Amino acid sequence: MTATTSDEGAAVPVTIRDVARASGVHISTVSRTFSAPHLVNPETRVRVLACAEDLGYRPNRAARALITGRTHNIGLIIADIANPFFPPLIKAAESQARHRDYHVFVADTNEDPTAEEELVHALAKQVDGVLLCSPRMSNSLIEQLSREVPLVVVNRQVTGLPCVLMDVGQGARSAIEHLVGLGHRSIALLGGPRSSWTNREMRRAASAAARAGGAELTVLGPNAPTEVGGSAIAEQVRRSGVSAVLAYNDLMAIGLIEGLDALGVRVPQEVSVVGVDDITLSRLTRPKLTTVATPTGAAGRTAVDMLLQQDIESPRGARGSGAGTALGVRRTTAQVMLQTDLVIRDSTGPGPYARPARPLAAPRGPDPHCPAGPGTPTTATGDAVAS
Template sequence: MVTIRDVARASGVHVSTVSRTFSAPHLVNEKTRQAVLAVAAQLGYRPNRAARALTTGRTHNLGLIVADIANPFFPPLIKAAQGHARERDYHVFVADTDEDPVLEQELIETLSKQVDGVLLCSPRLSNQTIHRLRAEVPLVIVNRRVKGLTTVLMDVGQGARAAIDHLVGLGHRRIALLTGPPGSWTSGEIRQAATDRAAEAGVPLTVVGPNEPTEQGGLAAADKIAGHSAVLCYNDLVALGLIEGLVERGLSVPGDVSVIGIDDSLPGRLNRPKLTTITMPTAAAGRMAVDLLLAAVGAGEHAPHTTVRLETSLVIRESTQRASEP
């Protein structure tokens, strides 16, 4: 069996350097790290993760908990986080809460015994519960601001303002907003930003919700936006469901109603009409969250908290056009 000493001897470095290459790669010079990894691959060396965990107290596993793995918003984030963690010699366990805060808490408590830290994406738990769980395991929150904890935010408010500006610029004066589920931080951010920007433009905004964050949620809301010429939706799934509901009622998009989603997911790009939407930097958020979580794991209970805000942008496609009303 090839040992760590064999790799060190063949690489011309100390055993501790080989150990750090696999346990704390960010502490090793990039050129040295790549040379050690090349030698290890050539010799067929594989670190014993169980033995390393006993020595270092680290599992080199991370948890990643999302609200709904079937939502196309999450897979790019999951993929980016897993790849980024793998480059740092970490594995990621992914779990889905199905929008259920009780299950979310159970998953965090279970994973806390098996991982070094947890990425919590769009959580539905109360801030008080999240702070209590933070005492059990390092946490980084994605897409929700929690005071006193490290968070990665995608600036959905910026996107909502851009969406309202776009619709007003097209001459729409009867605009509706389909919000998301109750307790959603993102939904609250969208509502506040869209309401403020519409007020600045002197255009009334009708808020319709809460709604399920799914196609069914949009479909069910189709009757509630009668009389409006444009709708901003909580996410792409709601927007696609709304478009289906409008078509079933004999209305065309964007001929009768302009529709904007949020996420820039693949279904929206494949839909006809192609969906105008707000692109969210999900992959960048996944990578940033991993880096912040590993920093927190390394710093222990004294880890400082920070908030990173990533920009969003409007992508104009086929589901919006100039308003027909004067």
């Protein structure tokens, strides 16, 4: 029974009916053997299982989904897989989903809002829910799509929808305070895509922090959130005369450093640079990048949890063929904010107003040197998700 798999090169798909015939029971019994084993006689069960194993039977998930309304699949829509920010999130989501007996299908949109919409439609009937990561489409469109399939949004705040956010505001504040503490008084913020929620949050928080620290903040952008976007603006950064830069993400920061290097501007001696995301790459460039670590893994896990939570209550395509369920009630509006952390490496150094006595160090925050546990939710995850 264990490895009796007969090697009959069966390209012909074997169905539940074949198993039923082979084991001399009705198809419903076979079905129950898999989906409700406690309802079938142990003897019958082993016989059916043996036959199934022997024939190489595998339940057709699509057919099952047609009637149960649950596919046990999750869709994961990503703006750009090539951005190293996402893989950790994807992996975390996949692992979390696997534990819950779900599979994850990833789709890349190439930063194209149209592709995003189309993909949601394509996925709608083949998954139980969709995780929308850093979406580029409008809030209203997202809301509209959320009526077609359960949605959880990551890195974007959409009222009425479950969202997983990272506290980039706090991150930007820490970064600015770090720079101010190093003696920088003229700082540039390299903006990302215009439609990015993260972008707005960073700008808001950075402005406030700069004001509080007596520094001047120049906003440059919007820019493409890539190395190219960063290197392209190097010249402008130099002309602006700032002594420090906070970039929208690590990719831009790295590109900027490249660009400045090409212009003969040295980092961190002449200009300090801070990124956001703490992608693995940021540890490998020279100088190693000072950056705001975002809890991408935790975000992936949390998003999956929220989606499944939301799903469980509403088995779509329920048997009762009527508008019996009150509409709009099942919305889970929980929004989770995850904590970020400043990681200080080699791309930041003393600025023009540095106090010479004090050695360079983090200006505030407990133990800023890459603390072990980023990702602890600020607004209690438990509460929010449970609601």
